[in-house]
Structures are given as structure tokens and as C-alpha cells.
Amino acid sequence: MTDFDLVIIGSGSGNSLVTPDFDGSRVAVVERGTFGGTCLNVGCIPTKMFVYAADVATTIREASRYGVDATLDGVRWQDIRDRVFGRIDPISAGGRDYRVDGPNTTAYLGQATFTGPGQLEVEITQPGGEHAVGQRVPITGKQIVLAAGSRAVVPDVFTDSGVPFHTSDTIMRIEELPGSLAIVGGGFIAAEFAHVFSALGVRVHQIARGDALLRHLDTEISQRFTEQARQQWDVRLNTQVTGLSEQDGGTVLALSDGTELAVDQLLVAVGRVPNSDGMGLDLAGVEVHDDGRIKVDEFGRTAAQGVWSLGDASSPYQLKHVANHEARAVAHNLVHPEDLRAFDHRYVPSAVFTHPQIATVGLTEDEARAAGYRVSVKVQNYGDTAYGWAMEDTTGIAKLVGDADTGRILGAHLMGPHASSLIQPLIQAMSFDQPAQAVARGQYWIHPALAEVVENALLGLQSS
Numbered sequence: 001m002t003d004f005d006l007v008i009i010g011s012g013s014g015n016s017l018v019t020p021d022f023d024g025s026r027v028a029v030v031e032r033g034t035f036g037g038t039c040l041n042v043g044c045i046p047t048k049m050f051v052y053a054a055d056v057a058t059t060i061r062e063a064s065r066y067g068v069d070a071t072l073d074g075v076r077w078q079d080i081r082d083r084v085f086g087r088i089d090p091i092s093a094g095g096r097d098y099r100v101d102g103p104n105t106t107a108y109l110g111q112a113t114f115t116g117p118g119q120l121e122v123e124i125t126q127p128g129g130e131h132a133v134g135q136r137v138p139i140t141g142k143q144i145v146l147a148a149g150s151r152a153v154v155p156d157v158f159t160d161s162g163v164p165f166h167t168s169d170t171i172m173r174i175e176e177l178p179g180s181l182a183i184v185g186g187g188f189i190a191a192e193f194a195h196v197f198s199a200l201g202v203r204v205h206q207i208a209r210g211d212a213l214l215r216h217l218d219t220e221i222s223q224r225f226t227e228q229a230r231q232q233w234d235v236r237l238n239t240q241v242t243g244l245s246e247q248d249g250g251t252v253l254a255l256s257d258g259t260e261l262a263v264d265q266l267l268v269a270v271g272r273v274p275n276s277d278g279m280g281l282d283l284a285g286v287e288v289h290d291d292g293r294i295k296v297d298e299f300g301r302t303a304a305q306g307v308w309s310l311g312d313a314s315s316p317y318q319l320k321h322v323a324n325h326e327a328r329a330v331a332h333n334l335v336h337p338e339d340l341r342a343f344d345h346r347y348v349p350s351a352v353f354t355h356p357q358i359a360t361v362g363l364t365e366d367e368a369r370a371a372g373y374r375v376s377v378k379v380q381n382y383g384d385t386a387y388g389w390a391m392e393d394t395t396g397i398a399k400l401v402g403d404a405d406t407g408r409i410l411g412a413h414l415m416g417p418h419a420s421s422l423i424q425p426l427i428q429a430m431s432f433d434q435p436a437q438a439v440a441r442g443q444y445w446i447h448p449a450l451a452e453v454v455e456n457a458l459l460g461l462q463s464s
């Protein structure tokens with residue numbers, strides 16, 4: 001039995017918990033998969049690198065509207081793919097080696113399971129650490145952090161069929177671009193990969209069970225995006241996959257409307273579940289919500305003494321910036337029990353890196369009305385600003401939802417070029433409780449930058 005001051009399960013945001021506060025302490029990092037976790041290896045970072053290439057291809061296709069005639073001669077998928085993983089894979093391996101050989105860390109490359117309060121067994125599943133594959137190593141931790149992340153959900157209709165399918169874990173490493181791809185799901189991952197593959201020349205068919213794409217967003221954004229998506233790839237709404245078969249090396253999907261769809265490859269993107277199962281959490285006294293999230297209080301403490309959780313394993317938000325924020329709070333709390341820092345989930349933004357790009361923070365218009373606010377709304381077209389003219393933009397919007405009584409911003413919903421960056425002053429205004437008019441008129445906005453979309457949206461928000 002090896003005893004540690006701190007055991008961290010999961011090397012995504014969990015890996016950042018090893019702060020200088022632990023110099024001289026004994027820390028174990030347990031990782032059963034690829035070191036560095038989802039964001040680095042199969043999530044945010046590789047997807048956005050593919051999205052960048054897709055955006056370049058889209059720019060070339062749309063160049064003629066500016067009087068610049070260009071044709072896309074082709075895309076070299078293997079070069080695009082290898083640029084991404086040629087950068088990422090060494091970072092992951094370097095991070096693993098640093099923990100294996102680190103001054104005060106030991107990396108256990110395997111699956112951690114509780115055997116009792118404060119006690120774990122790690123089954124080593126990968127070479128590279130100091131233990132051999134197959135070994136079962138008992139360890140204890142005075143404090144333990146569950147930063148175990150989440151994994152893709154795959155409904156039975158896919159797993160039971162025996163027909164090959166991809167999830168976001170595998171689709172980015174394929175050898176060749178398929179001629180056609182079915183993407184099942186109407187959320188973040190489906191929207192981003194539909195853009196990537198359609199921009200790179202694949203015939204994409206997106207199958208969503210709801211009546212619009214990205215339904216969790218403000219209705220105006222969801223509806224406008226659904227229209228935009230339809231102009232780029234085949235969108236089937238109100239549709240479920242009822243069966244699957246293999247034919248001529250491809251896949252045939254039976255759909256709930258009675259039709260069949262034959263494609264070369266299939267991507268399932270219907271949500272992610274927390275990795276809280278199979279870890280013996282009950283033996284440690286850790287409690288779990290019905291949806292699989294580990295129960296934590298605002299400081300990241302689970303029901304078990306000395307056991308903490310953060311990120312996708314426990315958070316209501318499956319976002320890297322939230323996992324990082326929670327990790328910063330837990331890193332502090334581990335060593336300052338008398339001065340605990342709470343998670344701040346008031347204004348959690350997110351962006352969907354599809355085409356057009358989308359970014360959002362705060363309440364949707366419907367949520368604000370349901371909450372009883374006297375709501376004011378301003379929809380500012382990109383195309384009604386000088387930079388929007390330069391871009392010849394006809395679809396971009398910045399929609400602000402305000403509280404007419406206080407002049408505060410309740411929500412911001414952007415769709416258009418650079419939405420993920422343009423939204424930042426609005427996140428800042430909400431986080432620091434600044435009134436919309438003060439943000440608009442209390443500073444200069446560079447003319448004629450695209451940020452004038454945000455300035456004009458703020459100026460248009462009525463208050464009394």
C-alpha cells in the first residue's frame with residue numbers, strides 16, 4: 001500500500017491541481033486513457049484545429065462574393081489530420097512523462113476503483129509508468145479528487161446492431177475522408193463536425209430528433225442556425241434512427257419516417273455522460289445524481305470526507321473553461337480548508353464552432369420572460385455595421401436580452417463571424433454587473449471594427 005497526500009483521478013483539468021502548494025507532498029495522478037484528457041486529445045483542441053481548416057476552405061468557396069475568384073483545388077485530409085495530431089500527441093506524451101518522472105508525482109496509468117473510504121486500487125492498463133500492465137496497485141489518499149470527465153453516449157440501436165460507427169473519439173483519426181457521412185444528433189458536437197466535414201467536401205446528412213438544431217440555445221439563434229445549416233448540408237429534423245445494417249462497405253440507416261439513408265460512415269453525437277460509474281463510489285461514500293453527476297457542494301466537496309470532484313464528472317456544464325475554473329477553486333480549497341472558494345456558475349458562456357459561429361451567455365429570451373423580468377430585446381444585424389458591409393454579411397446577429405428595469409444584460413446570443421470572441425465584453429459586463437449603457441458609452445469602440453456590432457446592440461437595448 002502506497003500512501004499519498006493527494007490522489008487525482010483524471011489527467012484533464014485534474015492535472016492542473018498539482019500547484020506549488022504541493023511541493024514536498026506526495027501526489028498520485030491516475031489516468032486510464034490518453035494523458036491530458038478529453039479537451040487536449042479528443043475534444044476542444046483538435047476539433048478547433050479541424051474547424052480552422054474547414055473555415056479556410058469555406059472562405060475560398062465564398063471568395064467570389066468579394067470579386068476574388070478562387071477555386072478549392074482539393075483538401076489533403078491526411079495532412080490536415082496529421083497537422084492536428086502531430087502537435088497534440090507529443091504534448092500528451094510529454095505531460096505523461098512529466099508526471100511519471102516528476103519531482104513529487106507518481107503517474108498510475110490505469111483504472112482507479114475505490115475499495116473503501118480513502119482507499120483505491122489501480123489496475124494498470126497502459127505501459128509508460130513504473131508499474132507493469134495488469135498489476136493491481138493499492139493506494140491511499142488523505143485527499144482524493146475525482147476529475148474523471150465524461151464519455152460519449154451511444155444508444156442501444158447503434159451498439160446492438162454490430163454495425164461500425166464513430167464517436168468524436170475516433171472520427172478525427174480516420175484514414176480517408178468518406179464520400180458521405182451521417183451525423184446523428186442536434187447538439188454541439190454534431191454542429192461542429194457537420195461544418196468540418198461538409199466544408200471539406202463530404203456529403204453530410206444530419207439527423208436530429210428535435211424540430212430544430214441546437215435547441216438549447218435562444219430560439220432565434222436555433223431557428224436561424226437550422227436555416228443556415230440546411231443551406232450547407234442535408235438536415236433531417238424530427239427523425240430518429242430505428243435500425244442499421246451494412247451494405248457495400250457502407251451503412252444503411254433506417255429512419256423513423258420510413259425512409260432509408262445509405263452513407264459511407266456514421267458519427268453518433270447524442271450527448272455525454274459523467275464517468276462516475278465503475279469506480280466503486282458507493283464504497284467511498286460518494287453520492288451521485290440521477291443523471292450520473294457526482295454530487296458536490298459549491299466548493300467541490302463530495303459527501304465523503306476528503307473527496308472532491310470537478311469538471312464533467314460532477315459539473316452541470318460540460319465545458320473546459322468550467323472544468324478549469326472548478327479546478328482552480330479545488331486547488332485552492334485542498335490547501336485552505338479555513339478559506340474555501342466557491343464555484344461561480346453565474347455567467348457561464350459557451351461557443352459552438354460551426355458555420356456560422358455561435359456564442360451565448362446568460363438567459364435566453366424565453367427564460368428571461370419565464371423568470372418574470374420586464375424584458376427588452378435588441379437584435380443587431382452584423383450587416384448593419386461598417387465591418388459587416390466589408391464582410392458582405394447577411395446572416396450574422398447579436399441578440400441581447402436585457403432587464404428593462406435595471407438596464408442590466410440578462411443574456412447575449414451571437415451568431416456570425418468571430419462570435420466566440422465578440423461576446424467577451426458582454427460576458428465581462430454581466431460578470432461585473434455593468435449596465436448596458438455604461439458599457440456602450442463608458443469606453444471607446446474602435447471604428448470600424450466588428451466590435452461595433454456589440455456596441456450597437458448595447459445602445460439599442462431599452463431601459464427605463
Ligand SMILES: Cc1cc2nc3c(=O)[nH]c(=O)nc-3n(C[C@H](O)[C@H](O)[C@H](O)COP(=O)(O)OP(=O)(O)OC[C@H]3O[C@@H](n4cnc5c(N)ncnc54)[C@H](O)[C@@H]3O)c2cc1C
Pocket residue numbers: 009010011012013014030031032033034036037038039040042043044045047048110111112113147148149150168189275278279310311312313317318319320321322323
Ligand atoms: C468533441 C468535443 C469537443 C469539445 N469542444 C469543446 C470546446 O470547444 N470548448 C469547451 O469548453 N469544451 C469543449 N468540450 C468539452 C470539454 O472537452 C470537457 O468539458 C473537458 O475536457 C472536461 O474536462 P475534465 O477534466 O472534467 O475531464 P477529462 O478531460 O475528460 O478528463 C478525465 C480523465 O479521467 C480519466 N478517467 C476517468 N475515469 C477514470 C478512472 N476510474 N481511473 C483513471 N482515469 C479515469 C479519463 O480517461 C479522462 O482522461 C468538447 C468535448 C468534446 C468531446
Ligand SMILES: NC(=O)c1ccc[n+]([C@@H]2O[C@H](COP(=O)([O-])OP(=O)(O)OC[C@H]3O[C@@H](n4cnc5c(N)ncnc54)[C@H](O)[C@@H]3O)[C@@H](O)[C@H]2O)c1
Pocket residue numbers: 155184185186187188189190192208209210214215240269270271272317318319350351352353
Ligand atoms: N464548443 C464547445 O464548447 C463544445 C463542443 C463539443 C462538445 N461540447 C460539450 O460536450 C457536450 C456533449 O456534446 P454533444 O453534442 O454530444 O451533446 P449535446 O447535449 O450538445 O447534444 C446532444 C444532442 O443529441 C440529441 N439526442 C440525445 N439523445 C438522443 C437519442 N437517443 N437519439 C437521437 N438524438 C439524441 C439531443 O436532442 C441533442 O440534440 C456538450 O453538451 C458540450 O457541453 C462543447
